[in-house]
Amino acid sequence: MPKRPCAIAFTPDQKTILCGDKFGDVYALPLLPSQSEEIPIQSRAASTTEGNLPSKQASHAPSASLRTVHTLKNRKALKHQLNSKSEKVSQKTMEFEQQLLLGHVSLLTDIVCVSMSKQDGLSSNDRTYIITSDRDEHIRISRGMPQAHVIEGFCLGHTQFVSKLCVPCWDSQILISGGGDDHLLVWDWLSGRTTRIVNLHRWVSDHIDQRYACSDLLGPDPIDQTVTAVGEVQRHIIVAIEGVPAVFILRVAQNGAIERDLAVSTEGNVVGLTMSKEQYRVAYVMDTDHQVFSQSQVTDRNDRTERPSIGFLSFSRIRGLWEKDMELQNAIVDGLRALPESDEQIMDGEKPSNRDSKKELQTAAPGRPDLIEKQEKTSRHTATIMTDFIALENDLLLRTARGERVERPPIWVMRQAGRYLPEYHEAKGDNDFFACCRSPEIASTLTLQPIIRYEGLIDAAIIFSDILVIPQAMGMTVEMLDKKGPHFPNPLKSPTDGQYEDLMTRNVDVAEELDYVYQAITLTRHKLEGRVPLYGFCGAPWTLLCYMVEGGGSKLFVQVKTWIYKYPNESKRLLQKIAELCVEYLALQVKAGAQIVQVFDSWAAELSPASFKEFALPYLRHIATQLPPRLKELQLDAIPMVVFAKGAWYALDDLCDSGYQVVGLDWLHDPAEAVRIARGRVVLQGNADPGVLYGGKKSITTAVQNMVQGFGGGQQGWIANLGHGVTPYVDPNNLRYFFEEIHRLASAESHPPTT
Numbered sequence: 001m002p003k004r005p006c007a008i009a010f011t012p013d014q015k016t017i018l019c020g021d022k023f024g025d026v027y028a029l030p031l032l033p034s035q036s037e038e039i040p041i042q043s044r045a046a047s048t049t050e051g052n053l054p055s056k057q058a059s060h061a062p063s064a065s066l067r068t069v070h071t072l073k074n075r076k077a078l079k080h081q082l083n084s085k086s087e088k089v090s091q092k093t094m095e096f097e098q099q100l101l102l103g104h105v106s107l108l109t110d111i112v113c114v115s116m117s118k119q120d121g122l123s124s125n126d127r128t129y130i131i132t133s134d135r136d137e138h139i140r141i142s143r144g145m146p147q148a149h150v151i152e153g154f155c156l157g158h159t160q161f162v163s164k165l166c167v168p169c170w171d172s173q174i175l176i177s178g179g180g181d182d183h184l185l186v187w188d189w190l191s192g193r194t195t196r197i198v199n200l201h202r203w204v205s206d207h208i209d210q211r212y213a214c215s216d217l218l219g220p221d222p223i224d225q226t227v228t229a230v231g232e233v234q235r236h237i238i239v240a241i242e243g244v245p246a247v248f249i250l251r252v253a254q255n256g257a258i259e260r261d262l263a264v265s266t267e268g269n270v271v272g273l274t275m276s277k278e279q280y281r282v283a284y285v286m287d288t289d290h291q292v293f294s295q296s297q298v299t300d301r302n303d304r305t306e307r308p309s310i311g312f313l314s315f316s317r318i319r320g321l322w323e324k325d326m327e328l329q330n331a332i333v334d335g336l337r338a339l340p341e342s343d344e345q346i347m348d349g350e351k352p353s354n355r356d357s358k359k360e361l362q363t364a365a366p367g368r369p370d371l372i373e374k375q376e377k378t379s380r381h382t383a384t385i386m387t388d389f390i391a392l393e394n395d396l397l398l399r400t401a402r403g404e405r406v407e408r409p410p411i412w413v414m415r416q417a418g419r420y421l422p423e424y425h426e427a428k429g430d431n432d433f434f435a436c437c438r439s440p441e442i443a444s445t446l447t448l449q450p451i452i453r454y455e456g457l458i459d460a461a462i463i464f465s466d467i468l469v470i471p472q473a474m475g476m477t478v479e480m481l482d483k484k485g486p487h488f489p490n491p492l493k494s495p496t497d498g499q500y501e502d503l504m505t506r507n508v509d510v511a512e513e514l515d516y517v518y519q520a521i522t523l524t525r526h527k528l529e530g531r532v533p534l535y536g537f538c539g540a541p542w543t544l545l546c547y548m549v550e551g552g553g554s555k556l557f558v559q560v561k562t563w564i565y566k567y568p569n570e571s572k573r574l575l576q577k578i579a580e581l582c583v584e585y586l587a588l589q590v591k592a593g594a595q596i597v598q599v600f601d602s603w604a605a606e607l608s609p610a611s612f613k614e615f616a617l618p619y620l621r622h623i624a625t626q627l628p629p630r631l632k633e634l635q636l637d638a639i640p641m642v643v644f645a646k647g648a649w650y651a652l653d654d655l656c657d658s659g660y661q662v663v664g665l666d667w668l669h670d671p672a673e674a675v676r677i678a679r680g681r682v683v684l685q686g687n688a689d690p691g692v693l694y695g696g697k698k699s700i701t702t703a704v705q706n707m708v709q710g711f712g713g714g715q716q717g718w719i720a721n722l723g724h725g726v727t728p729y730v731d732p733n734n735l736r737y738f739f740e741e742i743h744r745l746a747s748a749e750s751h752p753p754t755t
């Protein structure tokens with residue numbers, strides 16, 4: 001029998017267990033039938049007497065005592081023996097066939113069993129193979145039973161020991177192996193040929209640097225990046241590294257390329273993984289005995305009992321995103337904590353204390369179910385978006401937004417993801433506009449389309465969404481009608497129509513109502529893989545009020561002007577509530593992964609300078625002043641903020657002092673005059689007329705020249721953009737030329753020819 005089992009696998013017919021032990025041997029054991037079937041048992045007791053009566057057995061009296069037995073298991077057994085009567089002993093054992101199949105000269109570490117069919121064209125015969133690895137860098141390919149003694153070949157390429165093997169279900173000809181090397185090897189194992197090397201060292205180091213660079217959790221032990229577990233689920237490879245509190249997930253593309261997906265931080269060092277492929281779920285086991293990033297420093301006993309030993313990840317097929325399954329983890333952990341915790345409790349029948357966090361909160365805050373509900377919702381949302389992102393490679397735009405001097409002006413345009421792109425309509429399909437916004441997968445795909453099409457030309461992505469999701473979260477119905485735009489079937493009529501008071505008293509939970517936006521942001525950040533930063537955004541309170549009262553776009557804005565001039569106090573109450581929702585909405589976008597945010601005041605031009613200062617500017621300032629402290633409460637770093645008040649040319653001076661780091665300009669501004677007014681207080685963004693894209697290359701070049709010269713060349717204080725969003729029917733090639741000309745002319749401006 002196996003002496004020290006270290007790896008098991010099942011044969012494809014699910015009838016035999018292949019068990020490897022640390023002495024290097026592989027045994028075949030039958031998988032026992034269900035209880036409904038008869039299990040053959042033969043007694044090893046002494047032979048029976050002539051009357052078929054069992055022979056007498058000596059009574060068993062334990063020689064041990066509580067003074068000589070110390071382990072929990074043996075103390076339980078001893079207590080049972082002392083409390084029971086002397087019994088006659090009849091030794092029985094299971095009788096079944098077991099077979100030693102093969103042996104290694106070194107300690108065996110892992111085993112997999114693969115079935116190859118000639119119908120797949122991968123083998124000349126239907127054949128089973130046993131693949132084993134050992135501590136001497138060997139991977140051996142043997143035939144399956146009953147020819148396991150036949151060695152078909154080896155996979156040799158590791159320079160350190162091999163610890164884990166994985167054959168993915170989507171291609172049984174692929175073998176993935178990991179061990180003491182700082183990389184995974186991907187094999188065509190039938191030929192023994194290495195097809196890919198997946199470097200883990202940089203990824204693990206980046207993850208540690210990003211998440212723990214300023215943390216005191218990093219211990220003195222060196223991190224050797226030994227692979228402790230490898231698994232696969234739905235074209236994803238799941239990896240755990242010894243001494244690292246994280247699960248690393250790789251995505252396998254259709255062409256076989258293996259790409260980083262994400263790294264999920266865990267509460268402890270991950271020592272094992274198991275996958276439920278039917279449920280798209282990964283369970284991981286954590287080491288609670290040692291401190292994170294250490295294999296030698298033992299944790300305090302109190303910390304050990306508080307740290308979970310198991311965690312779960314679930315894959316959303318709709319969102320295409322791995323998420324921590326905190327609900328399942330908490331249920332399992334609570335169940336484990338309900339078990340006895342010490343030898344004394346087991347011996348004496350004591351029950352452990354209850355550590356349920358909800359009960360603790362109920363005790364600490366009696367009569368506050370609202371606080372308990374808010375805490376639960378925040379925890380659920382935090383669990384959903386808790387993740388790590390690949391380091392940003394192109395931070396040109398963020399450096400510019402912080403006012404730093406840069407090598408060239410960064411470029412992006414509003415509505416760069418939209419209906420002017422042919423691929424937009426293919427991805428959108430038959431879905432209506434808001435259905436696309438509510439689908440994280442579609443929204444992410446649409447966001448990435450201009451990044452892919454104009455690769456290397458633009459320096460930021462902006463999440464595909466809409467400013468009107470806030471009125472939707474407040475309970476108002478918003479539709480997007482073809483050739484008409486947004487439509488509110490039931491707009492606000494007056495402060496006495498009932499709907500106004502309902503909006504003012506409604507408790508709007510933007511964390512829950514707009515969760516799909518945060519999911520889209522997180523998914524997009526992962527798909528961007530650090531190529532460019534990601535904008536989040538919201539509508540300004542004044543612009544949102546216009547839509548909520550007018551019921552859609554308007555030429556005269558009769559209804560909203562009736563509101564602000566006839567019901568100014570009620571209007572301001574609603575504007576203030578919208579502003580507060582905008583703060584929370586933007587903060588959660590940042591938590592989900594947005595690296596810069598923009599506030600769109602699309603209808604600012606409908607206000608006079610005096611009215612702008614009364615009904616728009618105070619609420620823009622509220623967002624700018626309240627977002628940073630809200631981010632601090634969420635333990636997030638401050639990010640650059642952009643305000644774009646279309647048509648409010650008269651308010652540029654005020655906007656430069658409104659608290660935003662970047663002020664967007666429409667095409668009504670003269671660049672040089674805007675620079676004069678700004679006086680270096682903010683970075684300016686803009687501002688070519690979108691209509692120039694309907695013209696030819698000559699007109700585009702002229703517009704870019706005016707911008708580059710007006711904004712001083714673009715090495716500081718300017719983000720190149722249009723003065724509004726890309727309009728329908730624009731030729732994507734004209735937009736490409738616009739980008740190319742900015743690169744060319746800004747470069748020429750910063751490097752003038754010498755004479």
